[in-house]
Amino acid sequence: MRVALAADHGGLELKNSIRSWLEKAGYSVEDFGVHTGESVDYPDYAKIVAEKVASGEFDRGILVCGTGIGMSIAANKVPGIRAALVHDVFSARATREHNDSNILCIGQRVVGEGHALAIVEAWLRTEFSGGRHSRRVEKIGAIESVYCCRSLEGSQSAD
Numbered sequence: 001m002r003v004a005l006a007a008d009h010g011g012l013e014l015k016n017s018i019r020s021w022l023e024k025a026g027y028s029v030e031d032f033g034v035h036t037g038e039s040v041d042y043p044d045y046a047k048i049v050a051e052k053v054a055s056g057e058f059d060r061g062i063l064v065c066g067t068g069i070g071m072s073i074a075a076n077k078v079p080g081i082r083a084a085l086v087h088d089v090f091s092a093r094a095t096r097e098h099n100d101s102n103i104l105c106i107g108q109r110v111v112g113e114g115h116a117l118a119i120v121e122a123w124l125r126t127e128f129s130g131g132r133h134s135r136r137v138e139k140i141g142a143i144e145s146v147y148c149c150r151s152l153e154g155s156q157s158a159d
Contacts (some may be wrong), residue, residue, distance in 0.1 A: 001124065004058040006032040006045040007108075008071075011064030014108040014116055018062060021117050027124070030058070046074035046083075053102050054080040061103040062120065068107035075103050079148045082140065087111055092119045096126035098133045099140075 003022055007015035012034055022029040032048045034040055042065045049061040061083075063071035068085045075083035083103035084095035087110060095101040104123045106116050128137075 001060065002028045002030070002058045003124070004032060004049045004052040004061040005029055005063075006049045006061075007034055007064035008042040008045055008066075009034055009037050009039050010042075010066030011068075011071075011106070011108040012037055014106065014111075014113060015062075015064045017113050018064065018106075018116065018120055021120065025121075042070045043074040046071045047078065050075040050078035050081045050083070050103060054078050059102075060124065063103060063105045064108055065105075066107055066109045068105040068110065072103075072105040075105065079144055080141075082137070086119055086123065088115075089118050089122045092123040093126045096123055097129045098136070100128040100133070100137050 005015060005019055005022070015031070019029055019031050033045060046063055049063055052058045053061040061075070063075060063083070065071045072083045072085040075081050081103055082099055082101045083105050084091070084099065084101040085105045086092045086095060087107070092104070104120065106119060111119065
């Protein structure tokens with residue numbers, strides 16, 4: 001399984017721990033940053049990972065920031081992404097089994113390292129259960145298709 005990984009400055013330390021765990025566990029992982037503690041804008045990193053996952057270049061993605069909230073909001077703007085903000089192992093399993101989530105978002109300031117690694121492990125090892133959940137995931141995609149490509153009224157391009 002190929003995993004795309006990124007964080008902003010608020011998630012750097014946890015991202016590095018997750019990367020080490022992924023490598024030791026035998027996952028193919030690519031780290032898209034950040035690599036220093038210098039302040040950056042989390043949407044830039046969420047976009048990179050979300051596009052890599054949506055294109056099929058990577059099977060799943062993991063995003064880390066201070067709370068995980070900003071990363072999940074930004075990643076979910078990319079069509080085809082089902083990014084889940086997770087703080088516990090039960091939810092990690094549930095979001096894979098029921099929602100077929102393809103990006104995991106975690107907050108370094110919310111979840112300790114040991115617990116975060118347990119969340120990552122549970123999320124990566126849990127498969128989508130399909131069945132009635134497939135119909136629900138398809139409905140998410142249908143909602144997305146209505147809104148993802150519409151231009152907003154009154155918006156103007158910067159030509």
